[in-house]
Amino acid sequence: MDRIVTISRQYGSGGREIGRKLAEVWGIPFYDNELITRAAKDSGFAETAFETAESRANNSLLYSIARGTASFNGQDVGFSVDNLSLDDKLYLAQAKVIRNCAAEGPCVIVGRCADYILRKLDNLVNIFVYADMDFRIERAMRIDGMAPEKIENAILKIDKRRSNYHNFHTGEKWGKVENYSLCINSARVGIDNAVQVIKTYVEGMK
Numbered sequence: 001m002d003r004i005v006t007i008s009r010q011y012g013s014g015g016r017e018i019g020r021k022l023a024e025v026w027g028i029p030f031y032d033n034e035l036i037t038r039a040a041k042d043s044g045f046a047e048t049a050f051e052t053a054e055s056r057a058n059n060s061l062l063y064s065i066a067r068g069t070a071s072f073n074g075q076d077v078g079f080s081v082d083n084l085s086l087d088d089k090l091y092l093a094q095a096k097v098i099r100n101c102a103a104e105g106p107c108v109i110v111g112r113c114a115d116y117i118l119r120k121l122d123n124l125v126n127i128f129v130y131a132d133m134d135f136r137i138e139r140a141m142r143i144d145g146m147a148p149e150k151i152e153n154a155i156l157k158i159d160k161r162r163s164n165y166h167n168f169h170t171g172e173k174w175g176k177v178e179n180y181s182l183c184i185n186s187a188r189v190g191i192d193n194a195v196q197v198i199k200t201y202v203e204g205m206k
Helices: 015-026 034-043 047-053 060-067 086-103 133-142 151-170 191-203
Strands: 004-009 107-110 124-130 182-185
Touching (some): 015 107, 015 191, 124 191, 133 151, 182 191
Parallel strands (some): 004 107, 004 124
């Protein structure tokens, strides 16, 4: 398998588990939180700064005001990094690590705008994992230990945060089917079957 596979996912859909299992099946690296560690080490910024960057994107308008800068709108930066906000510097540091990981060979990368950052690669496959709300609620309670009170609102808020972060930095709409090679409903097929479907799809690509 010579592909770079990115996994974007709704919260509670099992996208991270699917990505990890795919990497295990193929025997290739799996990158999730490891990206934060590498980006922090390379840039000198604290890991907590990267971990909270997405949470600051809860409201796209307030996020823009807080950053004190105009959106990239999907365009490459054409000015000094010193003039960028902290959040933009964090994004660029993370993007550099993602490109380096992809340059090292086939891998599976979860989230963090990797689908957009690596968009120019010929061997890129972008997957979007979504699921029915009941499925997501059950997983959120069982795996992540989320309390049942207002859990649906909490799930939707996390999705909104991911969407704002992705849309703001890339100028592309998170979850828009045209931006992905394959979209799969993990609630309908199950986690392990989703792994097999994606595996078959990727290995069958020309």
